[in-house]
Amino acid sequence: MAELRIAVDADQDGPGGRLQPLDEHGQPTGPVERVRELAAAMAAREQAQRPRWVWAATDEVYVRLLPQLPASRLGRCHDVKLVEPLLLAQEGAYGEPRSLGAAWARLRGLPVPRDLPLGLAAAEADAHAQDALFAPDRSRLEPGVDPLTALVAVHTEQLRRLAALPEQDRHGLRLLVAAESAGGLVAAEMAYDGLPWSTTVHDALLEELLGARPTAAQAASGARPPKLAALGIELQEALHARQLNPDSPGQVLQAFAKQGVSLTSTRNWMLRQVDHPAAPLLLRYKELSRVYAAHAWAWRDAWVRGGRFRPEYVVGGVVSGRWASRGGGALQIPRILRGAVVADPGWRLVVADAGQLEPRVLAALSGDPGLIRAGAAGDLYAGLAADAFGGDRARAKLGLLGAMYGQTSGEVGPLLAILRRRFPQAMGLVEAAARTGEAGGTVRSRLGRVCPPPSAAWQDATAAAYGGDVDALAEEGGGRAGSAARSRGRFTRNFVIQASAADWALALIAALRRRLAELPPGPAGERPRLVFFQHDEIVVHSPIALAEAVAATVTASAEEARRLVFGDTPVHFPMDTHIVERYADAKGGEPTDSELDDEEGPGF
């Protein structure tokens, strides 16, 4: 069955807009239709036709529609602004502007408008747009260009470019395009729905950790919360330094030196090795000091409203395909505060993370039989240890992480030699990626996301060195050039894994979003909502009655993602799933195997 697509142009002012039906090649199949209530018109067509909605940018169009849509929302979309950089990278272009206006300008041979900064909040972006030479709106179209005309033309061209890709890349890219667009929907919805955040529990945690909140006047004069101040005094006593400012690394180093402890920095990993009573005090001080500065009362005043934490998620914000976020440090909520993420009364949190995702991705990518066997029983690192490290799980994990990140120093070196001997296909894959990067090349994720090429500065630094012998340069080249070559090797080495893991995670949330929408709503029409996504972990806020079904849906979605991204791999990506009232109660345990679930192609 040919897929119905509908292009959407929302009026800049007011609730109306225009719709145009398209065929699977993006060609119009009917006239442009003007509607007075865009959201209502789209909701009706969603019910009747289940089209793929085509628009300039989800973070522009869908964000405005969301408050007016029914709870069932919309199913699928094609986001021109998210797709454009994926295609540009296929064509060897990187860092080009990605807006509809930019794509239109390239198509027509016109001057290409710069992008607005990625992930800019709507109000801020509109302020920027006012100043810009080119465009009065966020699509960056020149005045006088019909947005719907440009959208239809650019969309058709994107489909043509997809179809023109080499056959071996086409399938993966089509999947990536669909998944990236679905990610846009999820990101907009997560920002709109918000993460349930209990001010009461947050307060209790802060009280316990820091004591009472300083008054505005106290805070202005630099006063710290009572428990932090008390810890500072303890630290002064432990170091016999009355005037010590614990926030000053220089003073702390001096004080330790006077106690006969010679440190080169106050980094946490260094302090953990120090045998002095002041070291644990300082570590605790720094931990609490960070909570106070980054995630305490001031943070909450800025980011929590109506019992919801509402950050902004930036799809495609990381070159590997991971999401970035803006505002409130959404992807860095300290574990110590996760108790404040509390389900509403009558609701639960379904918390699931993909245990040991990256080594499993390496196993699937490389097809290495030893690594596949190591992960088959559950704990991959334990399997690896039993197989090759005399049962020493810690060393097995250290070695494999070192292989994936490009670490060579310390005790990792000998571990790599063991891994090379026992898992030659897996090690061969990451080392080939490193060599490609060192030589200035690019690498691809499983679905075909391409890493950025090296910068001009990198090429200048490395081109002349060692007479162009990149292998020798990376192996033994000193100075900036050798260091730059090795650094890029570590980046491309990690990219193939991190970006392929991001492919899988994106397919996971796309499948999960669709499957959650297919669940029957609760008795009062309540719907489970995906409220958090952090690289390899998701949280669904669900009515209690649906929580078990949601947990099963997560498992099925992980299995769907496995099949879509890795085909017939024997590797599984088990989700560790918990139904809890508080995020903090979802303790990580041993991974369990997902159930098999057969079905047809991607529905997102």
Added chain:
DNA sequence: AACTAACGCGCC
């Protein structure tokens, strides 16, 4: 005073 770069540390 306002800005920038480097650093450290939170998360994965």
Added chain:
DNA sequence: AAAGGGCGCGTTAGTT
């Protein structure tokens, strides 16, 4: 000699 990937955000040190 140096020798661990990706981010966001707050602080500090240095600059203008």
